[in-house]
Amino acid sequence: MTVPLPLATLGSRFLTLLDAEKAHQATIHLLKRGARASVRVPSDDRLKVSLAGLEFSNPVGLAAGFDKNAEVPDAMLALGFGFVEVGAVTPKAQLGNDKPRVFRLRHNRAVINRYGFNNDGLDAISNRLEKRSKRKGIVGINLGANKDSEDRTEDYVTSLKRLEPHVSFCTVNISSPNTPGLRALQGRAALDDLLSRVTAARTTDKPLFLKVAPDLTDEDKADIVASAKAHNISGLIVSNTTISRDGVAEHPDAGQAGGLSGAPLFRLSTEVLRDFAREVAGDMPLIGVGGIFSARDAYKKILAGASLVQLYTALIYQGPGLPSDIIRKLPEFLDADGFSSIKEAVGADVR
Ligand SMILES: Cc1cc2nc3c(=O)[nH]c(=O)nc-3n(C[C@H](O)[C@H](O)[C@H](O)COP(=O)(O)O)c2cc1C
Numbered sequence: 067m068t069v070p071l072p073l074a075t076l077g078s079r080f081l082t083l084l085d086a087e088k089a090h091q092a093t094i095h096l097l098k099r100g101a102r103a104s105v106r107v108p109s110d111d112r113l114k115v116s117l118a119g120l121e122f123s124n125p126v127g128l129a130a131g132f133d134k135n136a137e138v139p140d141a142m143l144a145l146g147f148g149f150v151e152v153g154a155v156t157p158k159a160q161l162g163n164d165k166p167r168v169f170r171l172r173h174n175r176a177v178i179n180r181y182g183f184n185n186d187g188l189d190a191i192s193n194r195l196e197k198r199s200k201r202k203g204i205v206g207i208n209l210g211a212n213k214d215s216e217d218r219t220e221d222y223v224t225s226l227k228r229l230e231p232h233v234s235f236c237t238v239n240i241s242s243p244n245t246p247g248l249r250a251l252q253g254r255a256a257l258d259d260l261l262s263r264v265t266a267a268r269t270t271d272k273p274l275f276l277k278v279a280p281d282l283t284d285e286d287k288a289d290i291v292a293s294a295k296a297h298n299i300s301g302l303i304v305s306n307t308t309i310s311r312d313g314v315a316e317h318p319d320a321g322q323a324g325g326l327s328g329a330p331l332f333r334l335s336t337e338v339l340r341d342f343a344r345e346v347a348g349d350m351p352l353i354g355v356g357g358i359f360s361a362r363d364a365y366k367k368i369l370a371g372a373s374l375v376q377l378y379t380a381l382i383y384q385g386p387g388l389p390s391d392i393i394r395k396l397p398e399f400l401d402a403d404g405f406s407s408i409k410e411a412v413g414a415d416v417r
Contacts, residue, residue, distance in 0.1 A: 086168040086177065089382075090132075097138040103386035107146035108394045115148070115408050117351050117373050118273035118300040120204055120234055124148035124393045125408050126364060129355050129376035130208035130239065130277070131179075135186045136194040143203040146390035151376065152195070153208030154239055157224045159187030160212055163244065169319040170382065175359065176314060176331070177379050179307070180324030182244040183210045188225055195232040206235035208277070213245055219260045223267045230270050238264055241279035241306035243325045249279055254289040261297035273300035280305035280331065280338045280356065287338070291345045301351035303376070304342050305335040328379035332357025336370050343371025343416045359384065361395035368408060369415040 084092060113124040127149040128142050136152040143150055162184025169178045185191065195207065209225045211218035226236055240251040240260070251260050261276070268274065276299050278290055294302060307325025314320045314330045335356025342352055354372030358364050359380040367375045381388055396408075405411040 085166065086170045086382075087165060090168070094133070094137055097141040102141065102144060105145050105387060105390045107144075107390050110393070110397050112397050112400055112407050113148075113393060115373055118235070119271065120149075120273065122148040122204060122374060124396075125368070125372075125374045126389050126392050126396075127151060127353070127374055127376040128381075128389075129378040130154055130237065131181075132378050132381065134181075134184065136191045136205075136207070139195075139205045140198060140201060140203065143205070145386050146393050148393075149204035149206065149234070149374070151206045151208050151235075151237060153185070153191070153237075154183050154210035154242070155185055155188055155191045155207060155225055155229070156183050156210045156212045157188045157215075157221050158212050159190070160185055167324070169322050169324075171314065171317045171319055171328075172383075174314050174317060174320075174328065174330055175379070175383050176326055176328035177382065178319060178322045178324045178326050180244045180322070182213065183242065185210075188228055192228050192232065195229060199232040204234040206237060206273075206275075207233045208237045208239050210239050210242065211245065211248060218248070218251065219263050222260065222264050226264055226274075227267050227269070230268065230272060233272070235273040235275060235300070237275040237277050237303060239277045239306070241277050243279070243281075243307060243309045249281075252278060252282070252286060252290060254293060257290065257293045258296070261293055261299065265297050265299075275299065275301045275303050275353065277303035278305055278338075278342075280308045280335045281310060282338065284341070287341055287345055291342065291350070295346075295350060299350070301353055301373075302342055302346070303353040303355060304339045304372075305331075305356050307331065308334055310334065327356070328383075329357050329359060331379075332359075332363060336367060339367060339372060340370045340416055343413050346371075348413070358392075359388075361392045361399060364392050364396060365399040365411070368411050369413070371413040371416055373408070373412050
């Protein structure tokens with residue numbers, strides 16, 4: 067499929083001259099106005115993935131945080147992504163943290179962000195998702211909690227009830243480092259309570275994923291898997307951004323508070339993915355995220371246990387041709403190792 071082109075500027079030098087948040091706003095604005103990059107999206111049966119009742123045309127998804135307000139999911143699907151996760155949404159609209167709150171560490175191919183769940187809120191986002199819900203393409207929603215909420219668990223319940231009918235899947239995101247205390251919901255007792263209340267609120271059998279941080283102890287990981295299994299969670303998304311700065315070369319903004327994403331996150335998030343793959347022992351699908359810049363990176367996540375992958379930061383540096391490029395090259399990696407499908411390759415490194 068070729069998408070009409072007025073926009074070679076996506077991910078281009080022009081946008082890199084703007085500050086990171088303005089560049090992002092400009093990109094969303096152009097996409098909303100119908101700008102499209104010219105992308106030939108390959109299709110290959112070997113890349114098809116069946117997971118939690120959904121049929122993915124390929125395993126490469128757009129991670130949450132790019133389209134926070136569900137304004138351009140279809141434009142992003144047109145770039146070749148096999149699925150798109152929008153959000154995070156919180157019940158009430160929220161401004162997020164003070165600016166500046168997102169920093170590009172160019173030589174590290176990394177980003178540090180502390181947006182803090184800025185979003186248009188449940189009403190606006192639900193209306194947008196409802197309007198497009200009859201269209202083709204797998205679009206899921208990332209659920210967050212308001213900063214000033216008295217009962218954060220109730221925030222997930224409220225958003226899930228409203229949005230589940232309009233999306234293909236929901237993700238409970240308790241791993242953003244930018245809402246103080248949020249990651250404490252990953253602890254065993256809090257997580258059991260959260261997952262029992264959220265799963266009780268489901269009205270469909272659409273998949274419900276749980277997205278975790280990479281900064282976890284082995285005990286945390288075991289607890290998360292036990293809780294997720296006990297509540298029939300459809301899969302784990304591994305991982306969100308990290309609070310560590312390991313692998314970051316000297317940069318004036320390296321010490322900024324927030325979550326680090328991009329190339330320096332690849333190693334940590336893939337190790338954590340591998341740990342989760344061993345822990346779930348084939349009983350629960352995993353979605354690998356963190357520092358994917360190429361088909362080779364995506365393939366490494368698959369070998370480490372991911373049935374699907376997602377990316378965001380690489381899109382900033384590589385531009386809109388990246389998903390189709392990865393999709394085009396992934397089969398070569400399968401071939402080289404003698405696999406005839408993604409499914410055969412999943413977790414080959416941890417078996
Ligand atoms: C600017 C920015 C905003 C993000 N916002 C969210 C969010 O709202 N919810 C979420 O679950 N993850 C969010 N993420 C994390 C990404 O979804 C992803 O897990 C992480 O960036 C690692 O992937 P990457 O290295 O390919 O970017 C955000 C990441 C960035 C860079």
